Every structure is written in structure tokens, then in C-alpha cells.
Amino acid sequence: MYSLAIHFYAFIIALISPFHKKARMMRLGQWKTNSILREKIDRNAKYIWFHASSLGEFEQGRPMMEKIKAEHPEYKILLTFFSPSGYEVRKNYNGADVICYLPFDTPYRVNKFLNLANPAIAVFIKYEFWGNYLHELKRRNIPVYIISSIFRPDQLFFQWYGFLYRKMLYCFTHLFVQDERSAALLKEFGITNVTVTGDTRFDRVLDVRKQARDLSQVEHFVYDKNGKRSLTLVAGSSWPQDEEILIPYFNEHPEMKLIIAPHEIHREHLMYIESLLKRPSVRLSEAIHDESLLEGKDCLIVDSFGLLSSIYRYGAIAYIGGGFGAGIHNTLEAAVYGIPVIFGPKYQKFKEARDLIKVGGGFSISSKQAFCDKMDELLTYHEVLDASGNAAGHFVSDNAGATEQVLKKLGL
DSSP: OHHHHHHHHHHHHHHHTTTOHHHHHHHHHHHHHHHHHHHHOOTTSEEEEEEESSHHHHHHHHHHHHHHHHHOTTEEEEEEESSHHHHHHHTTOTTOSEEEEOOOSOHHHHHHHHHHHOOSEEEEESSOOOHHHHHHHHHTTOOEEEEEEOOOTTSGGGSTTOHHHHGGGGGOSEEEESSHHHHHHHHHTTOOOEEEOOOTHHHHHHHHHHTOOOOHHHHHHHBOTTSOBOEEEEEEEEOHHHHHHHHHHHHTOTTEEEEEEESOOOHHHHHHHHHHOOSOEEEHHHHHHOGGGGTTOSEEEOOSSSOHHHHGGGOSEEEEOOTTTTOOOOSHHHHTTSOOEEEOSOOTTOHHHHHHHHTTSEEEOOSHHHHHHHHHHHHHOHHHHHHHHHHHHHHHHHTOOHHHHHHHHTTO
């Protein structure tokens, strides 16, 4: 039944691919996988295979890949993606030796892939459960692990009708989970080869902080001629629902500045943001060509990708978008700089956000008024601002170390 469902999914992707860009990219990418493996796999080398569904999972596996690359030259790295949004962004990532799409989880494709890749170790990241791959890896006695995983009672594995899916979990050599609740849930079903290591993303954001870029235009915007730093709110990955809440507050509070990095930077969205602003603003792309345009501006609109994780360091407070839509974006990228983090109400599925609230470094707001109240508190009481920022920073540093624990367990 499972394989039949996968075959049907593959058929649907093929059917819609002429009309759907992502489906077309996925199909073409998978079609190239075997030739990539034939051409690039070194038959005399030992490979550790990492599989990430998309970009978020890749970031969780990245600290482990880079540590292996640096400290264990006896291994090479094979990295696969299922989603085009991961592969197309990271297909030239120099931390892996071979990068390709993962073929659909059908028995024929699975055997073909494993015959060509011949991994010594397989590592799946967070939510990646592919039954045929897992069963075949186990049959071939290839150690297979899952890292940074979280399990919840409502998942299919733990339902009365989920026995066939639950069998996938018994294929893992070891499971590295983020919390004790996941370990306890697995134990109820007889799965005890489990270690609670936390989330490797804490290690990743600490690495990112060390490598943060100096951005002269942003520095010019935040600091005045006397070197005094303005109190700046950095709004990252914002959506219109977020902007309708935070921009009116900014308009009414001349004592603060705003850096806004919207999730989508197409022309219409940028113009929409500018229509909401009642104070002087400039786009970063314009300031890069003429830094004098920053003079007298109170809002900097970041209209390019790849800079946000470095820009948070210039803020006194961070707002993370997405909480009034499908769910919040990355809170740890901001928290690592020791600043309080505000986000919308849809955060429950994100353990790090729940824990950030518990330690006092994060705040969820459910309305415009709630945002105004929290901002008023942080701007008025600097001891609250400092304490919440320190709590956020300590939360990240205190939870680091998952990568080292996993590698030690793997004997690396």
C-alpha cells in the first residue's frame, strides 16, 4: 500500500510537471540523479549520506557535515534533497562532495540509488521517513540515523492504524531526538535506541554568528556621527500581516529605527511596505550604490536575500514574521545575538520558540495592541530589555552541543 501511494505521487508529479515549475524541477532533478552518482561517486571512498527534505532541514544537518568534513577526511559527504527549494539553493554547497535529488521511494529506485551511492552511513534529518529506503538500508546492514527529530502523539506512527508506518522507526540504528517527551513517547512503543541531544540548529546559529558579515550600510544606518547606536527593531521574514502591525507603531515612535527584511522582495510587496511608512525610508540596494542616501532615514528596507542572519546583530529587538500566517520563521538566528524576540501567535509547533518564551527571551503577540504593549514595555524599561536579551542569548548558548553528542555516539 505504501509503495503504491508513492508510485501514485510520482505519477501526479509527472502529470503536472509541464504546468508546475517545482514539479518540473523535481522530476528533471531526479532524472539526473543516477548520472550524477555514476560520474561523481568515488568507488574507493567511504561516504556518509545526509538526506534533507528542504532548506530548513539542511541547516540542521550542516554543523554535522562541516565538522565531519573538517575532522574526518577519511569520509566524503553525499547530500540529497527531496524539495527543489533546498536543492536549487544549495546545489553548489562546498561542504558536500556530491549533491543530488533523492529519487522517489519506490523499491526499484531505492535499490538503484543505493547501488550507485553505496553509503557507509546514512543520516536522515528531522522529519524524513522513507519506508523503502529505511528497510533496504537495514537489510544491507548500513547504519542509519535520524537527528534533531521531534515526535508527537498525533503523528501517524502512534495511531492504532499506523503500525506499518511505525515499522519504519525500528529500522533506525539510533534516533537522536530534541526532547524528553519524544524519547518517552518512543519508549511506549518499545523503541529505546534513543538519545536526547537537542537541536543541532543551536550549533548552526552560533557558527553563523561567528561568521557574521560586517555590513557598512547597515552600520551607517544604525550609528550616528558620534558613534551612538540607535534603538533599532529588526523585523525579519515579515509578511503583510506582520507589517500591518509593526509599521504603524514605528510611525508613531520617533525614538526608534526600523530595519525590515520582508520574506518576499518582489516589487509589489516592497511598494506595499513603502505605502505604509510615514517616516523616511531607503532600500538597501539603493544605499549600496550611494551610501549618502542613508542620511536622515529612519527605516531601512532590506531588498536582497542572504543578509538577515548578519543584520540581526545590529538590532536591539527582533520581530520574526510568519506568526499570523502558516507559522513563524527562524527565531534562533536573532536570539543568538542576545536580543529579545517577538513573534505572532502561530509558534506552538516550534519547540525553540516555546522554550524561548519560558526563559523570558521570547514573546508571542496575538494582536496589534499586544505588540504595542510589549514594545512600550521594552522601550520604556531598559532593564526589561536587557534582561530579556540576556535570556535569549543564554538560551542559545546553553542548548548548544548536539552536533558533538551525535558524532561521539557515531564514533566520529
